[in-house]
Amino acid sequence: MNSQLAWADTLQFETRAIHAGQEPDAAAGAVITPIYQTATFAQTAVGEHRGYDYARTDNPTRSALQECLASLERGSHGLAFASGMAAITTLLLYFKQGDHIVVADDVYGGTYRLFQRVFTQFGLEFSFVDLTDLTATRAALRENTRLLWIESPTNPLLKVVDIAAVSALARARNILVGVDNTFASSYLQRPLECGADLVMHSTTKYLAGHSDVVGGAIVTSHAALYERLKFLQNAAGAVPAPFDCWLTLRGLKTLALRMERHSQNALHVAQWLEMQPQVARVLYPGLASHPQHEIARKQMVTPAGAPMYGGMISFIARGGKAVAEKIAATTKIFTLAESLGGVESLIEVPAAMTHMSVANSPLAVDAGLVRLSVGVEHRADLIQDLSDALESVQA
Numbered sequence: 001m002n003s004q005l006a007w008a009d010t011l012q013f014e015t016r017a018i019h020a021g022q023e024p025d026a027a028a029g030a031v032i033t034p035i036y037q038t039a040t041f042a043q044t045a046v047g048e049h050r051g052y053d054y055a056r057t058d059n060p061t062r063s064a065l066q067e068c069l070a071s072l073e074r075g076s077h078g079l080a081f082a083s084g085m086a087a088i089t090t091l092l093l094y095f096k097q098g099d100h101i102v103v104a105d106d107v108y109g110g111t112y113r114l115f116q117r118v119f120t121q122f123g124l125e126f127s128f129v130d131l132t133d134l135t136a137t138r139a140a141l142r143e144n145t146r147l148l149w150i151e152s153p154t155n156p157l158l159k160v161v162d163i164a165a166v167s168a169l170a171r172a173r174n175i176l177v178g179v180d181n182t183f184a185s186s187y188l189q190r191p192l193e194c195g196a197d198l199v200m201h202s203t204t205k206y207l208a209g210h211s212d213v214v215g216g217a218i219v220t221s222h223a224a225l226y227e228r229l230k231f232l233q234n235a236a237g238a239v240p241a242p243f244d245c246w247l248t249l250r251g252l253k254t255l256a257l258r259m260e261r262h263s264q265n266a267l268h269v270a271q272w273l274e275m276q277p278q279v280a281r282v283l284y285p286g287l288a289s290h291p292q293h294e295i296a297r298k299q300m301v302t303p304a305g306a307p308m309y310g311g312m313i314s315f316i317a318r319g320g321k322a323v324a325e326k327i328a329a330t331t332k333i334f335t336l337a338e339s340l341g342g343v344e345s346l347i348e349v350p351a352a353m354t355h356m357s358v359a360n361s362p363l364a365v366d367a368g369l370v371r372l373s374v375g376v377e378h379r380a381d382l383i384q385d386l387s388d389a390l391e392s393v394q395a
């Protein structure tokens, strides 16, 4: 397996997305990684096997996915999970009672819920901090801080955290840095190269990219951390099914193509939205008006070095909740739905949908906020759809 990784490591991102971990199958020469739909594997002698004994521990379809994910993040080890939340849950099992974790104050609602309402019960301590403020971040670090949890861009406010700067703060104190890289995807941001210790994804979103599978992943280059997480992956057992691994592998093959189109479409839509009278403010890292645009321009770059800002846009509708909800209910191509990162465009109102669970918390969002996951449809159709919806609120 490692020789394959070394081979693929010399190749460009687009090529690795298609080939890393995916040599033609040894048994029949299948060009596409087979779905090893089996729970167990025949052993060659008592206690001896071909690398696989039981499918919770390892499965060849999952191994291929894990290798490809590691390669795309430029890490040496990948681990796949049944969902993004399963990946984060397994990571938290690495820590002990009394450990302190500093978390971006605008994290994914499900992450906040898991930290605050589940893991505090087991004695983990969390501080939610604006990680775009380095002074506040430094002040939040304690003697018992073990992990700094970054999300960038954040959901739904699209704040951009300077991963290199925050990682440097943590490194000086031996604190692990983890980055939820779901919004940017491995094509537009590689946190390990910025100094982070591990990267996490909800592969449900851009990596799989077709809204047809739920999954998660962690990638790291720390051998000891990997060994412990690999132990926990098997011990806790929140692993993805072989078919889900296969769907994710299929999605990954077009990640570069999709992210370029998502980014082009979103920039076009964001610039258009900024000119609409019904829109009070547009949040998109690619706009010069974005408070961390300069950081994004350096951090959100393709492997070839071109800045691109992904497919997620949030905007605040003038007129608040009622107007936001009317717009979201009126669009036709932008489907009213949670989730993001698929080829099809989606629209949602975070305060009433994805962020309901944080309504009475510091993470509560403006009721007039609308979030778009801009797909890869033709941009003229997307603009027309939004234009019709905005006109309907004016009437």
Ligand SMILES: *Cc1c(COP(=O)(O)O)cnc(C)c1O
Pocket (backbone or CB within 6 Å): 083, 084, 085, 086, 108, 110, 111, 151, 155, 180, 182, 183, 201, 202, 203, 204, 205, 214, 215, 216
């Ligand atoms: C969706 C999401 C998650 C959770 O992933 P699931 O696959 O839904 O469990 C975590 N972080 C971010 C940023 C997400 O968008």
